[in-house]
Amino acid sequence: MALTTKDIARLAGVSQSTVSRSLNNSPLISDETRGRVLRIAEELGFELNANARGLSTNRTNTIGVIYPDDYLDHDVSLYLGSLLTQLRKILEQWDLDLIVAFKENRKTGVDSIKRLVMRKKVDALIIVQSHTDERTLEFLKKTNIPCVLLHFYQSSKATEGIDQVYADHVAGGYLGCEHLIKLGHRRILCVSAEGEEEYEQRRCGYRAALERYGIAYDPALMLNGDRTFQSGYDLVMDHEALFDSVTAVFVHTDIMALGVMEALKARGRRIPEDIAVVGYDDVELSAYFQPHLTTVHQPREELAAVACQHLMELLSSKRTVRGEQIKIQPSLVVRQSCGAHLVSTMVHDTDL
Amino acid sequence: MALTTKDIARLAGVSQSTVSRSLNNSPLISDETRGRVLRIAEELGFELNANARGLSTNRTNTIGVIYPDDYLDHDVSLYLGSLLTQLRKILEQWDLDLIVAFKENRKTGVDSIKRLVMRKKVDALIIVQSHTDERTLEFLKKTNIPCVLLHFYQSSKATEGIDQVYADHVAGGYLGCEHLIKLGHRRILCVSAEGEEEYEQRRCGYRAALERYGIAYDPALMLNGDRTFQSGYDLVMDHEALFDSVTAVFVHTDIMALGVMEALKARGRRIPEDIAVVGYDDVELSAYFQPHLTTVHQPREELAAVACQHLMELLSSKRTVRGEQIKIQPSLVVRQSCGAHLVSTMVHDTDL
DNA sequence: CTGTTAGCGCGTTCAG
DNA sequence: CTGAACGCGCTAACAG
Numbered sequence: 217m218a219l220t221t222k223d224i225a226r227l228a229g230v231s232q233s234t235v236s237r238s239l240n241n242s243p244l245i246s247d248e249t250r251g252r253v254l255r256i257a258e259e260l261g262f263e264l265n266a267n268a269r270g271l272s273t274n275r276t277n278t279i280g281v282i283y284p285d286d287y288l289d290h291d292v293s294l295y296l297g298s299l300l301t302q303l304r305k306i307l308e309q310w311d312l313d314l315i316v317a318f319k320e321n322r323k324t325g326v327d328s329i330k331r332l333v334m335r336k337k338v339d340a341l342i343i344v345q346s347h348t349d350e351r352t353l354e355f356l357k358k359t360n361i362p363c364v365l366l367h368f369y370q371s372s373k374a375t376e377g378i379d380q381v382y383a384d385h386v387a388g389g390y391l392g393c394e395h396l397i398k399l400g401h402r403r404i405l406c407v408s409a410e411g412e413e414e415y416e417q418r419r420c421g422y423r424a425a426l427e428r429y430g431i432a433y434d435p436a437l438m439l440n441g442d443r444t445f446q447s448g449y450d451l452v453m454d455h456e457a458l459f460d461s462v463t464a465v466f467v468h469t470d471i472m473a474l475g476v477m478e479a480l481k482a483r484g485r486r487i488p489e490d491i492a493v494v495g496y497d498d499v500e501l502s503a504y505f506q507p508h509l510t511t512v513h514q515p516r517e518e519l520a521a522v523a524c525q526h527l528m529e530l531l532s533s534k535r536t537v538r539g540e541q542i543k544i545q546p547s548l549v550v551r552q553s554c555g556a557h558l559v560s561t562m563v564h565d566t567d568l
Numbered sequence: 569m570a571l572t573t574k575d576i577a578r579l580a581g582v583s584q585s586t587v588s589r590s591l592n593n594s595p596l597i598s599d600e601t602r603g604r605v606l607r608i609a610e611e612l613g614f615e616l617n618a619n620a621r622g623l624s625t626n627r628t629n630t631i632g633v634i635y636p637d638d639y640l641d642h643d644v645s646l647y648l649g650s651l652l653t654q655l656r657k658i659l660e661q662w663d664l665d666l667i668v669a670f671k672e673n674r675k676t677g678v679d680s681i682k683r684l685v686m687r688k689k690v691d692a693l694i695i696v697q698s699h700t701d702e703r704t705l706e707f708l709k710k711t712n713i714p715c716v717l718l719h720f721y722q723s724s725k726a727t728e729g730i731d732q733v734y735a736d737h738v739a740g741g742y743l744g745c746e747h748l749i750k751l752g753h754r755r756i757l758c759v760s761a762e763g764e765e766e767y768e769q770r771r772c773g774y775r776a777a778l779e780r781y782g783i784a785y786d787p788a789l790m791l792n793g794d795r796t797f798q799s800g801y802d803l804v805m806d807h808e809a810l811f812d813s814v815t816a817v818f819v820h821t822d823i824m825a826l827g828v829m830e831a832l833k834a835r836g837r838r839i840p841e842d843i844a845v846v847g848y849d850d851v852e853l854s855a856y857f858q859p860h861l862t863t864v865h866q867p868r869e870e871l872a873a874v875a876c877q878h879l880m881e882l883l884s885s886k887r888t889v890r891g892e893q894i895k896i897q898p899s900l901v902v903r904q905s906c907g908a909h910l911v912s913t914m915v916h917d918t919d920l
Numbered sequence: 921c922t923g924t925t926a927g928c929g930c931g932t933t934c935a936g
Numbered sequence: 937c938t939g940a941a942c943g944c945g946c947t948a949a950c951a952g
Contacts, residue, residue: 218686220929231939236931246937263686267628268929270619271944278667278689288653290852297649301640304668309675313667313689315630316656323661334570334615337630337665445856474856482858500642501853504797504826506834572945583923588946598921620945623928 219262227260228253239264270336278313279527280338282329284345285318291444291471294499295514296344299367302520303342310528312339319345327352333361340527342366346412350374357538362530366523368414369541377539379530381523385414388512388546389421390428392466392494395510395548397429399556401464401492404431407451407476408468409443418468418496437462441472448475452483459485464492464554470499470511477505477553488555498549507552515544571614579612580605591616622688630665631879632690634681636697637670643796643823646851647866648696651719654872655694662880664691671697679704685713692879694718698764702726709890714882718875720766721893729891731882733875737766740864740898741773742780744818744846747862747900749781751908753816753844756783759803759828760820761795770820770848789814793824800827804835811837816844816906822851822863829857829905840907850901859904867896 221235228235230249237245238253256262270276281303287296300316307314315338317328329352332338340362348365353374356363365375369382396404406422409415423433439455441447448467452459452475459465459480467473473495477487485491487507495502495511502509522542529535550556573587580587582601589597590605608614622628633655639648652668659666667690669680681704684690692714700717705726708715717727721734748756758774761767775785791807793799800819804811804827811817811832819825825847829839837843839859847854847863854861874894881887902908 218688218929221931222929232930233932233940234938236929237938240931244937249937261682261686263683265623265929266687266689267619267622268944269931271617271623271929271946272931274944276619288657290650293649297645298642305640308670308673311673311676311678313669313684315665315667317665318660321660321663324663326663330613331615332665334613335618336570337618478856478858504830506830574945584945585924585947586922588948589922592947596921601921617945620928621947623930623945624947626928 218265219260220265224253224257224260224262228256274336276337276339277311278315278338279307280329280332280341281314281316282341282343282345283316283318285322287318291446292469294471294501295469295497295516296367298499299344299514299516299520302516303524306520306524310524330355333359340531342523342527344368346370346414348375353378362527364523364526367519368412369543370413379526379538380541381519381526382541382543383514383519383546384543385417385546386421386424388496388514389418389423389466389468390425391421391546391548392418392496392512393422393425394429395550395554395556396464396466396492396494397425397431399464399492399554399559401462402431403434403437403462403464405437405439405459405462405465406468407439407441407448407465407472409472410440411443415440415468422466441467441469441475443469443472445471445475445478448472448477449479450475452476452479456483459483459491462491464494466494466496468496470495470497470502470509473509473511473553474502474505477509487553488558492555493553495553510551510554510556511549513547513549515546518544570617571612572617576605576609576612576614580608626688628689628691629663630667630690631659632681632684632693633666633668634693634695634697635668635670637674639670643798644821646823646853647821647849647868648719650851651696651866651868651872654868655876658872658876662876682707685711692883694875694879696720698722698766700727705730714879716875716878719871720764721895722765731878731890732893733871733878734893734895735766735866735871735898736895737769737898738773738776740848740866741770741775741818741820742777743773743898743900744770744848744864745774745777746781747902747906747908748816748818748844748846749777749783751816751844751906751911753814754783755786755789755814755816757789757791757811757814757817758820759791759793759800759817759824761824762792763795767792767820774818793819793821793827795821795824797823797827797830800824801831802827804828804831808835811835811843814843816846818846818848820848822847822849822854822861825861825863825905826854826857829861839905840910844907845905847905862903862906862908863901865899865901867898870896 222232225232225235235253238250286292320327344366346368357377364379366381408419426433441451467476477493495509498511498513574584577584577587587605590602638644672679696718698720709729716731718733760771778785793803819828847861850863850865
């Protein structure tokens with residue numbers, strides 16, 4: 217069998233509880249005793265049994281992360297992968313392990329959140345999915361487990377009392393569109409997507425920008441893809457005339473934007489000279505394509521940092537109020553595809 | 569406090585151990601009793617406490633996956649991400665949770681393998697890293713924890729007795745090069761990478777194919793990149809004459825291959841008419857680039873399946889012999905960049 | 921088939 | 937400051 221505190225105790229000539237206290241930096245131990253115990257434990261490569269520890273303390277030092285199923289689909293996984301990477305980096309600093317699971321086991325159908333929480337496999341939850349059903353939200357509140365809904369924002373009576381950290385997609389939509397307007401574009405095609413709320417918000421921001429600058433919203437300039445590269449590509453090929461009739465496109469995911477760009481290039485249109493393109497997400501991948509994509513940066517670093525910070529405060533009971541909703545602002549990353557580097561003077565608000 | 573088996577016992581009017589047995593499908597329980605217990609547990613959404621369970625059984629139902637640090641670097645993460653996805657899918661079927669960690673905590677410097685094993689946070693380990701040091705290997709053998717080294721092959725006295733599942737990179741290198749030879753190419757530039765053993769193996773396969781077909785190996789036709797898209801791109805730009813002097817390039821990662829293709833296109837060379845390109849990995853991403861990349865498929869599905877299968881057998885004690893080394897064969901995926909679809913007749917072995 | 925009892929390894933009173 | 941004793945919630949003999 218493996219080493220236990222009892223073994224260490226015997227070797228150090230002290231009691232088991234003294235070992236426990238030494239290993240947990242209890243102030244109730246003399247430096248000398250602690251030193252002796254630690255040295256012995258160190259020498260033997262001793263580590264406390266996490267199960268026993270968890271059983272006594274009700275703490276596991278692991279965080280559950282719930283990710284949407286479509287994270288496994290390559291095309292939509294890039295931004296989410298990037299977000300997960302951020303979470304990993306931060307939680308590693310706190311020495312917390314990560315269990316990533318999907319809403320439910322696709323084979324057994326078992327609800328992962330309930331399972332992880334009720335079995336006490338995790339101390340807290342970071343939930344990244346577009347929609348969490350009411351039953352689950354009530355469950356989270358009832359159990360009072362530290363938890364934050366990340367990235368996707370959800371609003372209903374059921375989400376009251378649940379912490380949320382999410383990006384302002386309306387602002388992102390506004391930002392991307394406004395940038396194109398300021399570059400002088402008036403007919404701006406919008407390639408959005410269906411399914412998630414966030415795309416509706418981006419469209420909303422797009423419309424708000426148009427309105428702000430006195431441009432009438434034309435429903436004919438609104439297209440929806442399915443978030444894949446291919447759909448971006450196909451959209452261009454299937455709506456040649458439409459794309460020919462505009463001077464700019466605002467695409468609501470980078471992957472689709474890259475598909476749009478490739479299709480436009482294949483059709484002989486120069487970017488940004490003939491048509492400007494702005495994307496959304498700022499995935500690392502876009503660095504591989506020419507011209508470099510101007511895009512709305514999803515603030516994953518800040519999203520992850522704030523969510524984790526929040527979670528740590530809940531875990532340490534430094535924070536007791538629940539239900540805070542923190543909106544993070546995206547930013548615009550100007551590169552080449554919008555043509556901003558070509559125009560000497562930007563159109564300013566006052567000129568419009 | 570949360571529900572316990574004792575609570576369920578009280579409600580069902582049976583003893584705590586009867587509850588435990590019912591919940592664990594023990595054959596020692598009458599259908600009637602079990603039914604009653606299960607119904608009550610179900611109604612209350614009861615779940616067994618994983619810590620208590622782990623403490624008694626020494627089983628946690630979670631698997632540790634050790635990933636290399638550079639998994640966080642976007643350019644090299646694509647294939648590894650794809651492999652991890654496969655692992656996730658398979659382990660989900662077994663209802664096992666996954667803790668993914670890096671060799672060591674980059675902040676505290678603590679060795680993850682030792683920590684996870686000694687603390688008994690995981691039942692088994694899947695280790696994906698190019699080099700596992702001798703001390704760790706000895707540790708793994710000493711503790712006798714079910715474990716398999718995945719993807720990266722390592723050979724030394726220390727790895728004896730350690731199970732390994734890996735791809736045959738020599739065969740992959742051979743496959744890619746042979747394909748080009750059969751298409752009639754004689755001067756085949758090889759763009760490989762430094763650092764990992766697997767690239768040396770791919771180079772080895774490349775050379776073996778040349779030899780097999782009576783083509784002298786020319787060291788001038790061997791270049792090394794750093795596995796990034798940019799390095800593929802730069803290599804072309806920095807060695808224009810060299811690339812102009814060959815009719816084919818065999819690039820040892822898809823990402824670099826895409827960089828090479830983009831650079832070649834930028835220089836006005838047609839692929840595959842002027843120059844054929846073959847990659848290695850078969851990452852989903854390459855579907856975004858034209859022409860579609862012919863490449864050596866890393867058999868991640870099989871690697872993951874075999875590794876997990878193996879692990880399950882070790883966990884269930886169905887397998888007792890340790891130290892098996894399973895080599896998985898890669899395959900060639902012929903698409904457009906090699907030009908195979910253009911030639912009516914392949915050159916056959918007998919013609920050479 | 922079921923109940924009783926004893927740990928699993930640790931944290932934590934409570935005495936001293 | 938340290939040790940003895942108990943309990944966390946569950947599994948696993950051991951009786952019956």
